[in-house]
Amino acid sequence: MKFFIPLAAFGALVALLLFGLGNDPKAIPTPFIGQPAPAFSLPRLYKPEQKISTEDMKGQVWVLNLWASWCVSCRAEHKVLSRLIAETKIPTIGLNYKDYGTEDYGDEALQWLASLGNPFYAVAVDTNGSAGIDWGVVGVPETFVIDKKGIVRYKFTGPVYDQAVDEILIPLIEKLRKEEG
Amino acid sequence: MHTRLLKSFLVALLFALSINASFAVKIEFHDFKTKQQEQLYLQLVAELRCVKCQNQNLAESNAELAKDMRDKTYEMVIKGATRADVVGYMTARYGDFVLYKPPFKAKTLLLWVGPPIFLFLSLFMLFKLIRGQKNQPKESLSEADRNSVRELLASNAKK
Numbered sequence: 001m002k003f004f005i006p007l008a009a010f011g012a013l014v015a016l017l018l019f020g021l022g023n024d025p026k027a028i029p030t031p032f033i034g035q036p037a038p039a040f041s042l043p044r045l046y047k048p049e050q051k052i053s054t055e056d057m058k059g060q061v062w063v064l065n066l067w068a069s070w071c072v073s074c075r076a077e078h079k080v081l082s083r084l085i086a087e088t089k090i091p092t093i094g095l096n097y098k099d100y101g102t103e104d105y106g107d108e109a110l111q112w113l114a115s116l117g118n119p120f121y122a123v124a125v126d127t128n129g130s131a132g133i134d135w136g137v138v139g140v141p142e143t144f145v146i147d148k149k150g151i152v153r154y155k156f157t158g159p160v161y162d163q164a165v166d167e168i169l170i171p172l173i174e175k176l177r178k179e180e181g
Numbered sequence: 182m183h184t185r186l187l188k189s190f191l192v193a194l195l196f197a198l199s200i201n202a203s204f205a206v207k208i209e210f211h212d213f214k215t216k217q218q219e220q221l222y223l224q225l226v227a228e229l230r231c232v233k234c235q236n237q238n239l240a241e242s243n244a245e246l247a248k249d250m251r252d253k254t255y256e257m258v259i260k261g262a263t264r265a266d267v268v269g270y271m272t273a274r275y276g277d278f279v280l281y282k283p284p285f286k287a288k289t290l291l292l293w294v295g296p297p298i299f300l301f302l303s304l305f306m307l308f309k310l311i312r313g314q315k316n317q318p319k320e321s322l323s324e325a326d327r328n329s330v331r332e333l334l335a336s337n338a339k340k
Binding site: 025028029030031032038098129132133134135136137138139 | 275
């Protein structure tokens with residue numbers, strides 16, 4: 001009994017630390033899941049006189065992908081994201097975050113899409129990053145799935161990879177498409 | 182001797198100052214209409230956490246995102262937002278994670294009451310231990326022990 005209490009306390013501490021090891025400190029739980037998608041209305045990259053808004057996407061399952069030409073992992077993600085869009089025909093808005101039209105990057109976004117291909121339904125230009133903050137951006141790339149009612153259902157932080165597309169995103173999109181609008 | 186001491190003190194001071202300087206972050210200059218707004222802004226950027234570099238608050242961090250969040254805070258404060266408005270805005274987007282001072286609710290109960298409970302528990306254990314020591318029976322010598330001691334002393338005295 002004399003040794004049992006300290007031993008149990010030590011065991012509990014070890015268990016707690018082991019649990020902490022498995023946690024990803026960068027995965028911040030997003031408060032948006034199950035909440036209406038934050039609204040934005042932003043100029044389109046190729047047609048700046050036109051606007052693209054969250055309202056335009058109502059009634060269908062869609063994806064919002066935050067990206068920038070200065071973001072290295074977006075480049076890595078691009079092929080995988082393009083495959084997801086090609087396979088599911090999911091309408092995807094690419095939110096160009098603090099990139100096109102900024103002092104530092106000018107029109108690099110256009111060159112980026114020209115050389116890598118443009119899989120997006122529309123590219124929304126968020127020069128000052130205000131829409132990004134509204135969506136709780138921590139670091140690009142980030143990918144959201146929004147259902148027919150305009151509710152955010154899923155967030156993927158960081159570059160999407162093949163396994164995540166096959167095991168999480170495609171099944172989720174198929175499931176959401178079966179739901180009533 | 183005194184000058185040497187002073188010299189080493191000055192070197193140490195210089196060293197400490199240079200360390201401080203390397204941690205200082207360039208903060209934008211903002212104009213405030215009132216002293217209260219300035220105080221509120223400074224309080225908020227110290228209390229809100231940078232979600233990009235998680236061990237820093239907004240005031241300390243020079244991450245791009247922290248700057249955006251400072252700007253947003255400033256913008257809201259000069260428009261007359263209260264502390265609750267800004268905190269509400271940030272938690273709606275980044276969750277309680279953004280607060281260095283998390284709200285008191287069921288999920289954070291252990292976080293708030295854990296340390297005091299732990300403190301009281303350890304104090305209780307400590308007092309119990311000390312009192313236990315006081316009440317320990319004093320080992321008195323048996324009559325046989327006393328006799329053997331007396332014999333030893335007597336034998337030594339003879340020598």
